[in-house]
Amino acid sequence: MSRPLRADARRNRAKILAAAEQVFAEGGPEASTEEVARRAGVAAGTVFRHFPTKADLLRALMKDLLEQVTADAAELATSGDPATGLFEFFGRLVRRTAANRTVVGLLAVPLSGPITSLADVVAELLRRAQEAGAVRLEVRPDEVMALLESTCQGALSGAWTDDLRDRTLEIIFFGLRAHRPLPHPGTGWAES
Amino acid sequence: MSRPLRADARRNRAKILAAAEQVFAEGGPEASTEEVARRAGVAAGTVFRHFPTKADLLRALMKDLLEQVTADAAELATSGDPATGLFEFFGRLVRRTAANRTVVGLLAVPLSGPITSLADVVAELLRRAQEAGAVRLEVRPDEVMALLESTCQGALSGAWTDDLRDRTLEIIFFGLRAHRPLPHPGTGWAES
Amino acid sequence: MSRPLRADARRNRAKILAAAEQVFAEGGPEASTEEVARRAGVAAGTVFRHFPTKADLLRALMKDLLEQVTADAAELATSGDPATGLFEFFGRLVRRTAANRTVVGLLAVPLSGPITSLADVVAELLRRAQEAGAVRLEVRPDEVMALLESTCQGALSGAWTDDLRDRTLEIIFFGLRAHRPLPHPGTGWAES
Amino acid sequence: MSRPLRADARRNRAKILAAAEQVFAEGGPEASTEEVARRAGVAAGTVFRHFPTKADLLRALMKDLLEQVTADAAELATSGDPATGLFEFFGRLVRRTAANRTVVGLLAVPLSGPITSLADVVAELLRRAQEAGAVRLEVRPDEVMALLESTCQGALSGAWTDDLRDRTLEIIFFGLRAHRPLPHPGTGWAES
DNA sequence: TATGAATGAGCCTTCATTCAT
DNA sequence: CATGAATGAAGGCTCATTCAT
Incomplete structure (x- = not known):
């Protein structure tokens, strides 16, 4: 592929990505490229040199x-508590998304490679949670991914308070969870 | 207010709405008005006469x-089985959304009246389901709306098969459901 | 030419003209034809039937x-005081214009016939004023028309108070007037 | 603020302004921006880059x-003959306007700074002319501005020959001028 | 390679005018 | 004749992308 970039070029690439993260986080994928350039402190042409x-x-x-x-x-998949790793991850991602509209792009722009590996890691988190008896055995990885995606989208709606978000997640987690003695006198489970 | 439209005008209005439904379903709210006109077989001005x-x-x-x-x-809230009404409705809406990206607009365009009543009806469905013992008592209406919204958004991703959609819904329903006597065999979870 | 209009047609014509007077007075010639129709209580087509x-x-x-x-x-030219008729008329027209932006149209739309007769009447007013010794003899009709037009335009600027308008007119009238001793050689006037 | 434009940009800016002067001179402020671009030999976007x-x-x-x-x-206010400066300026401006309909824009587009200074300079010209005994003492600056504005507008009518323009100006100047024994015992005319 | 000006297609909207009802 | 819906040509403006400097 393209050989290693010159130092300053790499620096610019980084600046652009950082700016783009901000800009698209705020304005969603509709935000203008020019704004990205401005915020990165480079000219429009430079953005297009790096990203045609x-x-x-x-x-x-x-x-x-x-x-x-x-x-x-x-x-989380290697070091954390298997029983809570999946839930923890799920929550983190949703919270993150709420502050970053870029993710909407996931719908519009076709991804190829890396998403697979996210799915892989999620599958691993799921497997561990199931092994630990925290998640029902028939839950499948693609379902978790689908729930993740949905909830992230929902979190963008702007109308979600932190409280609503947590309560909503709780229902989904409840749906994933293996309910041994079926507690729920009080939903009775902690969320970090 | 405006009295009944002329026959041809009403026809055009319908054609435009139909075209718009298609166009926005495909392209989301960013799709161009001009395209709507084209698809409706009218001139741009006509669209704007009907919708300024x-x-x-x-x-x-x-x-x-x-x-x-x-x-x-x-x-569903008045005639159906209280125990299944909410789930039935939820599923229908998600399925419908999957074929209609317009709904994304719900986020972007501020609605006034009717959306409230949707929330009202959903609240009613929820209340009945809870009364029937089908849904956990601590589930609140706003949580159901949030799940609904999220899942509809998710359904737009295009990557959902019908099967995946149904399995995903099932997890959410499981999360909503009251599991005391564990009715609903086949929803199956670990260790009998 | 076109034979006498039907009674209702004539009525419509009048309504349209009345509405147009209002509308263009308010918005100038840029005002929309549709607005005229609306204000006249007829449909757009009717306006165009009367005025293609x-x-x-x-x-x-x-x-x-x-x-x-x-x-x-x-x-004024037949019954009034010859010495003041011209000034009176001038002032009236300017005041009227200030409240009626339509007159701007005089610039944009080429007129043919009637304006001549206005010029004729103004010429008559001028002649009488000169005969009465109220206006310098070398003032010519086209100059009066030019002053009239200019001042009407100026009156539209919106920035004129009634007071400013009157003071400005006074200067112009002063310029038109015959001043007894009439000194100032070189400024070129009658009777050295 | 914005640092010096690139050479080609400055050239374009100039071309655009030149074209705009022509275009608006001919068509008034209604003329289209696109026409300006065309005449300047640039694309529409370029005009908007320079003038948003x-x-x-x-x-x-x-x-x-x-x-x-x-x-x-x-x-004129500093170096010329005080007695004629005002008249000279007045005449120049009117002549210039006759060839440039843009000035009409002065009515439509709100200006901020510079126009004030024009008024200031005109006031100065007036003061000097009055000191030199060339203009009646009771003439006020706003009246001169009003006459100026009016006459410029009038000059746009297209129907003015150079000769008519000069004769018309002469009447206004006569109205401004101090006439030897300064008659105007009362301005002596009725206004309704 | 970076710059930032130029491009030009496309968008939403307005409005004089035409034409089916 | 009146109606009012449909037309379609502009118009102002934005923005991804290209290209001279």
Whole structure:
């Protein structure tokens, strides 16, 4: 592929991505490329040199985001408490999304590679949670992904308070959970 | 107010709404008004005579949609089986949304009247389901609306098969459901 | 020419002209034909049946206006005090214009016939004023018309108070007037 | 603020202003921005990069014009013959306007700074002319501005020959002028 | 390579005018 | 004849993308 970028070029790429994250987080994917350039302190042309197309920029952004998220999940998948890892991750992602409209782009811009690995890590989190007896055995990875996606979208609606978001998540978690003696005198489970 | 439209005008209005439904269903609210006109087989000006503003067109569309949906829910709320009404409605709406991206507009275009009544009807469905012992008592109406909204959004992702959608819904329903005597065999969870 | 209109047609014509006078007085010639129709209580098509073109409507309007103004002037020219008639008329017209932006149209829409007769009546007013010794003899009709037109335009600027308008007119009248001793050689006037 | 434009940009800006001067001179402020672009040999977008709004373009144009005019007046106010400066300036401006309908914009587009200074300079010209005994002492600056404005407007009518214009101006000047024994025992005319 | 000006297609909207009802 | 819906050409403006400097 393209050989290693010059130092300043790499720096610019980073500045642009950082600016883009802000800009698209605020304005969603409709935000203008020019605004990204402005916020990055470069000229429009520079943005297009690095990302020939607005879609490319969005894709790159989402790849980054996914990598972070995936790394986060991967850590939970190896070091955390298996019983809570999935829920913890789910909650984190939804909260993050609420502050970052970029993710809407996930709908518009077709992703290819990395998303797979997110799915992989989520699958791992799920497996562990099931092994730990925290999640019903018949829940499948694609269902978790679907719930994740939905809830992230919902979190963008702007009308969600933190409280509503947490209560809503609780219902979904309840739906995922294996209910041994079926408690719910009080929903009785902690959320970090 | 405006008296009954002339026959041809009413026909055009209908054609425009139909075209708009298609166009916005496919392209979301960003789709162009011009495209709506083209698809309706009228000139741009005609669209604007009927809906002075793009937002007006979207509002009209959504009002229609909401009215249908609300009517649907209202019927379930009065005539159907209280235990299943909420779930039935939830599923119907999600399925419907999957084929109609217009609903995204619900986020962008501020609605006034009818949306309230949708929330009202949903609250009623919820109340009945709880009375019938089908839904946990601590579930609140706003949570149901939030789940509804999220799932509808998710259903737009395009990546959902009918099967995935149904399995995902089932998890949410499980989360809503009161599991005391564990009715509903086949919803199956771990360890009998 | 076109034979006498049916009674209702004539009534409509009048209603339209009346509405147009209002509308254009308020909004100038940019005002929309549709607004005229609305205010006249007829449909757009009716306006165009009577006046095939917006310009035709404006022309008709101005013809009417001119006729009134001309009649006004004609009366002053026959019955009033010769020494003050011209000034009186001048002032009236300017005041009237200030409240009626339609007159701007005089610039945009080429007039033909009637304006001549206005010029004629003004010439008559001028002649009498000169005979009465109230206006310098070398003042010519076209100059008076030019001053009239200019001042009417100026009166539209919106920034004129009644007071400013009167003081400005006074200067112009002073310029027209015959000043007894008449010194100032070189400024070129009659009777050295 | 914005640092010096690139050479080509400055060239374009100039081309646009030049084209705009022509276009608006011919068609008045209603003329289309697109026509300006066409005449300047640039794309529409370029015009909007330089002047984000049509009003901005008009303002820039008028600012330029006013600056020239003001500079012109300022020079007359300091170096010329006090007795004729005002008249000279008045005449120049009217002649200039006759060839430039843009000035009509002065009515439509709200100006801020420079127009004040034009009024200031005119006031100065007036003061000097009065000191020199060339203009009646009771003439006030706002009256001169009003006459100026009116006459410029009138000059746009297209129907003025150079000769008519000069004769008309002469009457106004006569109205401004101090006439030897200064008659005007009362302005002596009735106003209704 | 970065810059930032230029491009030009496309968007929403308005309005004079035409024409089916 | 009147009606009022339909037309379609502009118009002002935005923005992704290209390209001269």
